[in-house]
Amino acid sequence: MGRYIGPQCRLCRAEGRKLFLKGEKCQSAKCPIALKRPLPGKGLNARTKKPSNYAIQLREKQKLKRIYGMSETQFRRFFSMAEKMAGKTGDNLVTLLECRLDTVVYRMHFASSRKQARQIIDHGHVLVNGKKVNIPSYLVKEGDKIEIKEKSKKALLFKENLKEYTRSGVMPWLEVDPDNLSGLVKLIPQRSDVVDLADIKEQLIVELYSK
Template sequence: MARYTGPVCRLCRAEQKKLMLKGDRCKSDKCPVNKKRPAPGKDPKARAGKRSDYGVQLREKQKLKRIYGMQEKQFSLFFERALRMPGITGENLFILLERRLDNVVYRLRFATSRSQARQIVLHGHVVVNGKRVNIPSYLVRPEDVIEIKEPSKNMVIIKEALKEFGKSGVMPWLQLDPDGMKGTFLASPRRSDITDLADIKEQMIVELYSK
């Protein structure tokens, strides 16, 4: 599947929001959002006027899609699945996105960004319930155990990423044994639990796809 290969900081500038696409760099003074750099383009001021309803809805969709590192077709498939689930579509979408294996690896502090987590999964460093899984979009279920494969536990990037656990812990729907590099997906999160994405207005995304 084709992926965006350009400078990811450009995506954050386009949304004027930290999308946490480069791990530690996003938390440093080097982040262009911290420097208040304008949106990319020849004349960003000309596009800074009032947006249409469609424009606002599109930006919300683009932000969420980019945060989770997904392409349009895959994101649309996730939305269609959320639409078929009982309950509120926007909340269902968040639940499905949080259940992605690459996202769970990132949330368990095995990686500093979702893109790094995706590479760790693709290269076969992750096992789920004792079986190797190398599909980033694999949907984790409650009580699944996610672990770094034994030979991979000496990887420097994973050890460095795990240092964040001592500072921030993990989300309440996860449990982590940092020494064993093993975590458990306790339950699907509620929308209110996903506090770092509280500013995303998922209802606008639902309205966009409903047109």
């Protein structure tokens, strides 16, 4: 199945929460979730019908997959990696997703969304420990230095995106030097650290894939 190319805000409406797919618009009063727009393509009867356990598990998986902008194949691969790690599979899955380079670039506010972060990485603007990495799914490690390459630092895009850093700061496991467009992965995040995903019930995803 190909990548979804339809309206991004429709995905947020389908999941009933902000997925932060549109950058600045998601923070504005124009966000359809803030405007309490209805679910797409569904009537009142469909919205009030009690969902099955499978439907609840599927929605939770779709929600997390869409937040990180991944295909089913990519998401399933990360789930398999999480299963092989020590500890809870659900916690491991969230940690792995947070360690993706596109997520880290987004969390450092070098990009306004994960989609934009993937484009920035694809185009070769990002260095990891001084070396160009153009793979969005690359997994960062504790102590890795992430920076925008020197030739790209003058781009207005990065200065605009860093305004969000001024407003909201950065996740506690990361450190950002906005003047030099660089950052440091201080720690590998734990599940409890990812507070903006507090409503995600990853155990339902584990149950879905365990069938």
